[in-house]
Amino acid sequence: MSAITHDHDHEHDHKPSGIKRWLYTTNHKDIGTMYLVFALLMFFIGGSMAMVIRLELFQPGMQFVEPQFFNQMTTVHGLIMVFGAVMPAFTGLANWMIPMMIGAPDMALPRMNNWSFWILPFAFLILLLSLFMPGGGPDFGWTFYAPLSTTYSNDSTALFVFSVHIMGISSIMGAINVIVTIWNMRAPGMTWMKMPLFVWTWFITAFLLIMVMPVLAGAVTMVLTDKYFGTSFFDAAGGGDPVLFQHIFWFFGHPEVYIMILPAFGIVSAIIPTFARKPLFGYASMVYATASIAILSFLVWAHHMFTTGMPVFATLFFMYCTMLIAVPTGVKVFNWVATMWRGAMTFEVPMMFALAFIVLFTIGGFSGLMLAITPADFQYHDTYFVVAHFHYVLVTGAVFSIIAAAYYWLPKWTGHMYDERLGQLHFWCSLISVNLLFFPMHFVGLAGMPRRIPDYALQFADFNAFISVGGFLFGLSQLIFVWVLVKCARGGEKATAQVWEGAEGLEWQVPSPAPYHTFETPPEVK
Amino acid sequence: MTNARCLLWSLPTLLFAASANASKSMPLNMTKGATEISQQVYDLHMTIFWICCVIGAVVFGIMFWSIIRHRKARGVQPAQFHESTKVEILWTAIPVVILIGMAIPATKTLIAMEDTSAADVTVLVTGSQWKWHYKYLEHDLEYFSLLATPREQIANKLAKGENYLLEVDRPLVIPTGKKVRFLMTSDDVIHSWWVPAFAIKKDANPGFINEAWTRVDEPGIYRGQCAELCGKDHGFMPVVVIAKTPEDYLAWVAQEESRIAAEKAAERELLAMNMDMAELMATGEKVYQGWCVACHQPTGGGLPGIFPALKGSQLILNDRQAHIEIIVNGKAGTAMQAFGKQLSLKELAAVITYTRNAFDNNTGDAVQAADVYAVQQGKGE
Amino acid sequence: MQLHRTLVTKLLLVTALMFGFGFALVPLYDVFCEVTGINGKTSNVPATALVDGVDTSREITIEFLARPNKDMPWIFKPEIRRLTVHPGEVHVMNYFAENPTAQMIVGQAVPSVSPGQAALYLHKIECFCFTQQQLAAGRNMLMPVQFYVDPALPAQFSTITLNYTLYDVTANWQGNAATENLGE
Structure with missing residues (x-):
C-alpha cells in the first residue's frame, strides 16, 4: 500500500485556490465532485418541479397552476432528472472511480473532461431561463413528440433545442473520455475480464452514449428546422410523417433508458459482494448479460409506440424482443441473490440501498414485462401505470444506486465515515415514502388515469392525495441526505484505506481521503 | 427525530384510510371491460401479473431467507463459491420457457384485435385541440363532442358533478352486438382515443388513419379520455360512448339526421x-x-x-x-x-x-x- | 498520446456517423414503410398498369374517404363512398373539389391506407396526390385517381380504406401545381 501512496503527494498539488481551482481543473476527482454536486442541485430543482406537479394533483380541480404551466413542469422535470441529475451523477461517479478502479492516474483526456463538465451548467441555465419567456418553456413532454413540438409549440422551442444540443455534446465528450481511459489506461495486469463490473457497465454505457446521443441531436435538429426553416420531416402536409419522429426519438430513447441503468448494475455489483464478504457470483455472465441488454436495447424501441398503429408482424417482433430483455436482466438479479447466498452480510447504509434497489428495481422490471405484452399495453400505455413503472426503475433503480454509491465511496472521497444513524434514517424515510409515492400509481393507472393531465375524475381523488403526501415526504427525506453529506464533508470518524471490511479493488488500496493524485506509478495487478 | 418517527408510524394508518375510502369509488385493477377482447386483455394482464408474483415470491423469498440466515451477526463464515454453469444455464432457460408460454396467448389476442374486416358500422374519429369529432360513414351524420363539465367546476367555484371531466355534450352512439370499426385521424397534433371498457387505445395521427374495432354486448355508457399529450387541455377532452340496442341506435340516427336537416333549414331562414x-x-x-x-x-x-x-x-x-x-x-x-x-x-x-x-x-x-x-x-x- | 488520438478519432467518427444515421432514418423509414406498409403510406411514384390477368374469384371493397384538414376551406369528397373490385382490374375514381373562397388556394392531398399492410397492394397509376392542386376562387374540379389492387393481396384483407387528407399549402406553393385544372 505504501508503495502506491506517495509521501510527496501534496507537493504535486499545484492546484490554484478558490474558484479558479474549479474552473480550470483537469483533475478527475475535482471534476467528479463537480458533476456530483451539480447532479444533486439538479435533483433538487427537478424534484421541486415534481412537488409542483404533486401539489396541483393533490385535489381534483385546478388550484395552483394553469394547465400550460403544469405541462411545462412535467416536461422540464423529466428533462432535468434524466439529463441533469441521473446522467451527470453517473458521469461524476465514473470520473471519480474509473481511474482509481483501473489504476490510472487520471482520465485520458483531462482538458476535454473540464469542458464536458463546464458546458453543462449553461445548458440547464438556458433550459430553466426559457421557463421565464413569454409563453413559457417547453411544454410538450420530455419526449417532445412532433407536431406538438414543431407547429404547435411556443417560441422557446429554439432554446430547448439548443440546450439539448449542449447536453448531448457534454455526454458524448464524457463517453469518449470513459472509453479512451478504459481502453488505453488500465494498469498492467488489469485485463478486460478482471475489470470491476462498474467499469464494465460504464464502458458499455459509453458506447451506447456515442451511438444514440447523436441521433437525439439529429431529432432535435429536425424539430428545429421543421419549426423555423420550413422543412417537413414530421409534417404530413409536406410529405413528412409525425410517427417518424417517434421512431427516431425512441431509437435514441430506449438505449437511453439503459444508459441510466447499466452503471447502476455496476454499482450494485460492487456493493453486494463487499457487504456479503463473498465474491460476486457469475462475473462473466454479468458482463455478457450487460452486453446483451445493450445490444437488445437497439431492437426494442417501438415498444413505446404500440398504439401508433404498426402492422401486426412489426408489433410482434418488438413484443418478442422486449420480452427477451427480461432474460439477461433476470440473470443479473439471480446473480446478486446468489452472491448474498451463504455470505456473511452486514447492513450498512450502502448495502441497505443496494438491497432496496434489487427488490424495487425488480418490481419495475416486472411492470416492464407486463408492458411488453402488447394487448395489455394498449390498456397500460400512457397511464399512471407507466409512470409507476419508469419511476420504479429510475428512482428506486438509478437514483437509489447513485445514493448507495455515494454512501459507499463517501469515506474514500472525504476521509470521514458518514453518520450511520442519520444514513439509516435517510434510508428508511426514503424507502417508505418512495413506495407511498409510486406504488399506488400502479392502481391509479390500472383504474384508467392517463398521465400528463393536470386534473382528473373524482374517483382518482383519494389515491392522488395519498400519492402527493408520499411525494412530499420523499422530497423532505432527501434533505436528510444533504445533511449527511455536509456533515461527512466537514468531519467525522476517520476512515481507513479499505473502509469496508469486505471491500476489494484498487480504489481501496489508496488512503482515505484519496490523495489529489493517485496511481502516478501504475500498480501491478496480480 | 421523534417527529420523524411519529410521522412514519402514522403513515400506514393513512394508507389504510385512503385505500378504504378509495375502494368505494376506484377499482384497484384493470377493467374487464364490455367486450370479448377486453376480457381477453384482462386475462392476459392477470396471467402475467400472477407469473410476476410467483417469480417475485421465489426470488425475494430466497433473498430474504439469505438476509435473515446469512448475516455476519449470526457468526457465519462466508462461502467462497462464485460460479456454477449448471445453475446459470437453468436460470436462463426457465425464464425463456415462461416467456414463450406468455407470448402465445398474447399473439393470439393481438391478431384478433387487429382484424378490422367485415365491420357493420364505421365511424371516423378525428381528434383536434381539444375535442373529438365523430362521422358516421354509413349515414349523413357528423358532429363534435366537447367536454361538458362547466369551467366553474374545474375552477372549484361549483361542486363537482359525478362524472367530472368524463362528460361530453354529444356522446358517440354505437349499436350493441355489431362490429363497429373506428378510423382514427387528427386535425392537428397527435391524440389518442381511449375507451378502457373496449380495450381500445389508438393514436390519432395527423394526415394518417388508424383502425380499431369493437363489439359491445351490453347497452351502457362507457367513458374514456385522450391518452396522448396534445397540449394545454389534454386532460379535458374525454370520450363518452353510449351503446344502444340496434333498434334504438337506428331510431337515434334517424332522429339526429332529421334534427340536423331541420337546423340547416333554419339556417337558411336566418339569412334573411x-x-x-x-x-x-x-x-x-x-x-x-x-x-x-x-x-x-x-x-x-x-x-x-x-x-x-x-x-x-x-x-x-x-x-x-x-x-x-x-x-x-x-x-x-x-x-x-x-x-x-x-x-x-x-x-x-x-x-x-x-x-x-x-x-x-x-x-x-x-x-x-x-x-x-x-x-x-x-x-x- | 498517439494511442489516445487514434481512438478518439475513431470514436468521433462513430459519433458523426450516428448523427448522419439519425437523418438517414428519414429515407430509411420511407423505404421501410414501402416494404412493410407501416403507417399505411402509399408509394408516391406512379405504378405501371398490370399486364397479367384479373382475379375474378375475389372481391375487394375499397372505401374512399376524403377529409379537408381543419384550416383547408375546400369542399372535398369522393364521387362514391365504396367500390367493389376484382384484384387486377384498373379503376378510376374521381374526387370532387371546390374552392368556395375568394382566393386562389393550392392543395396537397396526403394518402393513407388502412390496414397499413394493404397499402403495399394498392397501386396507383395516376393520382392527384402526386402533385399539388390549384383552384382559383369559386372554381371546382374533378380529381382522378387511377388504381388497381394487386392480386397478391393476402387473403385476410377484404376491405381497404383509402383516405386523403387535403392540406392548404398555398403558403409554400412551388408553382408547379397542376394548373390545367384552373378552370372548368
Missing part, C-alpha cells in the same frame, strides 16, 4: 333576418365559453407567446372582414381552426359579435348570419 344585439351577445358568450375560452382565456387576454389576445386586438378593431374570415377559415399553421365548418351560422355570427364587443373591444357593431354566409361563399370582398 337580423338578430338583435342582446341575443347575439348572449349566444356568443355561450359559444365563446365552449369553443374559444381554452386558448383565448375568459378575459380575452390569450396566453402571451402562445395564443394571441382578443382584447384590444388590432385585427378585431380595425378589420371586420378579416375578423370574420379568420374565424370562418382559421389560420394555417396555427392552432386557430376553421370554425366555419364546426359551428352553425347563428353561432358564428354570435361569437364574432361577442368578441367584437366584449373585453372592452366595444366596436358596437353586430355581425349577422348573412355576413358570415357571404364570407363562407367567398363573396365577402
Whole structure:
C-alpha cells in the first residue's frame, strides 16, 4: 500500500485556490465532485418541479397552476432528472472511480473532461431561463413528440433545442473520455475480464452514449428546422410523417433508458459482494448479460409506440424482443441473490440501498414485462401505470444506486465515515415514502388515469392525495441526505484505506481521503 | 427525530384510510371491460401479473431467507463459491420457457384485435385541440363532442358533478352486438382515443388513419379520455360512448339526421333576418365559453407567446372582414381552426359579435348570419 | 498520446456517423414503410398498369374517404363512398373539389391506407396526390385517381380504406401545381 501512496503527494498539488481551482481543473476527482454536486442541485430543482406537479394533483380541480404551466413542469422535470441529475451523477461517479478502479492516474483526456463538465451548467441555465419567456418553456413532454413540438409549440422551442444540443455534446465528450481511459489506461495486469463490473457497465454505457446521443441531436435538429426553416420531416402536409419522429426519438430513447441503468448494475455489483464478504457470483455472465441488454436495447424501441398503429408482424417482433430483455436482466438479479447466498452480510447504509434497489428495481422490471405484452399495453400505455413503472426503475433503480454509491465511496472521497444513524434514517424515510409515492400509481393507472393531465375524475381523488403526501415526504427525506453529506464533508470518524471490511479493488488500496493524485506509478495487478 | 418517527408510524394508518375510502369509488385493477377482447386483455394482464408474483415470491423469498440466515451477526463464515454453469444455464432457460408460454396467448389476442374486416358500422374519429369529432360513414351524420363539465367546476367555484371531466355534450352512439370499426385521424397534433371498457387505445395521427374495432354486448355508457399529450387541455377532452340496442341506435340516427336537416333549414331562414344585439351577445358568450375560452382565456387576454389576445386586438378593431374570415377559415399553421365548418351560422355570427364587443373591444357593431354566409361563399370582398 | 488520438478519432467518427444515421432514418423509414406498409403510406411514384390477368374469384371493397384538414376551406369528397373490385382490374375514381373562397388556394392531398399492410397492394397509376392542386376562387374540379389492387393481396384483407387528407399549402406553393385544372 505504501508503495502506491506517495509521501510527496501534496507537493504535486499545484492546484490554484478558490474558484479558479474549479474552473480550470483537469483533475478527475475535482471534476467528479463537480458533476456530483451539480447532479444533486439538479435533483433538487427537478424534484421541486415534481412537488409542483404533486401539489396541483393533490385535489381534483385546478388550484395552483394553469394547465400550460403544469405541462411545462412535467416536461422540464423529466428533462432535468434524466439529463441533469441521473446522467451527470453517473458521469461524476465514473470520473471519480474509473481511474482509481483501473489504476490510472487520471482520465485520458483531462482538458476535454473540464469542458464536458463546464458546458453543462449553461445548458440547464438556458433550459430553466426559457421557463421565464413569454409563453413559457417547453411544454410538450420530455419526449417532445412532433407536431406538438414543431407547429404547435411556443417560441422557446429554439432554446430547448439548443440546450439539448449542449447536453448531448457534454455526454458524448464524457463517453469518449470513459472509453479512451478504459481502453488505453488500465494498469498492467488489469485485463478486460478482471475489470470491476462498474467499469464494465460504464464502458458499455459509453458506447451506447456515442451511438444514440447523436441521433437525439439529429431529432432535435429536425424539430428545429421543421419549426423555423420550413422543412417537413414530421409534417404530413409536406410529405413528412409525425410517427417518424417517434421512431427516431425512441431509437435514441430506449438505449437511453439503459444508459441510466447499466452503471447502476455496476454499482450494485460492487456493493453486494463487499457487504456479503463473498465474491460476486457469475462475473462473466454479468458482463455478457450487460452486453446483451445493450445490444437488445437497439431492437426494442417501438415498444413505446404500440398504439401508433404498426402492422401486426412489426408489433410482434418488438413484443418478442422486449420480452427477451427480461432474460439477461433476470440473470443479473439471480446473480446478486446468489452472491448474498451463504455470505456473511452486514447492513450498512450502502448495502441497505443496494438491497432496496434489487427488490424495487425488480418490481419495475416486472411492470416492464407486463408492458411488453402488447394487448395489455394498449390498456397500460400512457397511464399512471407507466409512470409507476419508469419511476420504479429510475428512482428506486438509478437514483437509489447513485445514493448507495455515494454512501459507499463517501469515506474514500472525504476521509470521514458518514453518520450511520442519520444514513439509516435517510434510508428508511426514503424507502417508505418512495413506495407511498409510486406504488399506488400502479392502481391509479390500472383504474384508467392517463398521465400528463393536470386534473382528473373524482374517483382518482383519494389515491392522488395519498400519492402527493408520499411525494412530499420523499422530497423532505432527501434533505436528510444533504445533511449527511455536509456533515461527512466537514468531519467525522476517520476512515481507513479499505473502509469496508469486505471491500476489494484498487480504489481501496489508496488512503482515505484519496490523495489529489493517485496511481502516478501504475500498480501491478496480480 | 421523534417527529420523524411519529410521522412514519402514522403513515400506514393513512394508507389504510385512503385505500378504504378509495375502494368505494376506484377499482384497484384493470377493467374487464364490455367486450370479448377486453376480457381477453384482462386475462392476459392477470396471467402475467400472477407469473410476476410467483417469480417475485421465489426470488425475494430466497433473498430474504439469505438476509435473515446469512448475516455476519449470526457468526457465519462466508462461502467462497462464485460460479456454477449448471445453475446459470437453468436460470436462463426457465425464464425463456415462461416467456414463450406468455407470448402465445398474447399473439393470439393481438391478431384478433387487429382484424378490422367485415365491420357493420364505421365511424371516423378525428381528434383536434381539444375535442373529438365523430362521422358516421354509413349515414349523413357528423358532429363534435366537447367536454361538458362547466369551467366553474374545474375552477372549484361549483361542486363537482359525478362524472367530472368524463362528460361530453354529444356522446358517440354505437349499436350493441355489431362490429363497429373506428378510423382514427387528427386535425392537428397527435391524440389518442381511449375507451378502457373496449380495450381500445389508438393514436390519432395527423394526415394518417388508424383502425380499431369493437363489439359491445351490453347497452351502457362507457367513458374514456385522450391518452396522448396534445397540449394545454389534454386532460379535458374525454370520450363518452353510449351503446344502444340496434333498434334504438337506428331510431337515434334517424332522429339526429332529421334534427340536423331541420337546423340547416333554419339556417337558411336566418339569412334573411337580423338578430338583435342582446341575443347575439348572449349566444356568443355561450359559444365563446365552449369553443374559444381554452386558448383565448375568459378575459380575452390569450396566453402571451402562445395564443394571441382578443382584447384590444388590432385585427378585431380595425378589420371586420378579416375578423370574420379568420374565424370562418382559421389560420394555417396555427392552432386557430376553421370554425366555419364546426359551428352553425347563428353561432358564428354570435361569437364574432361577442368578441367584437366584449373585453372592452366595444366596436358596437353586430355581425349577422348573412355576413358570415357571404364570407363562407367567398363573396365577402 | 498517439494511442489516445487514434481512438478518439475513431470514436468521433462513430459519433458523426450516428448523427448522419439519425437523418438517414428519414429515407430509411420511407423505404421501410414501402416494404412493410407501416403507417399505411402509399408509394408516391406512379405504378405501371398490370399486364397479367384479373382475379375474378375475389372481391375487394375499397372505401374512399376524403377529409379537408381543419384550416383547408375546400369542399372535398369522393364521387362514391365504396367500390367493389376484382384484384387486377384498373379503376378510376374521381374526387370532387371546390374552392368556395375568394382566393386562389393550392392543395396537397396526403394518402393513407388502412390496414397499413394493404397499402403495399394498392397501386396507383395516376393520382392527384402526386402533385399539388390549384383552384382559383369559386372554381371546382374533378380529381382522378387511377388504381388497381394487386392480386397478391393476402387473403385476410377484404376491405381497404383509402383516405386523403387535403392540406392548404398555398403558403409554400412551388408553382408547379397542376394548373390545367384552373378552370372548368
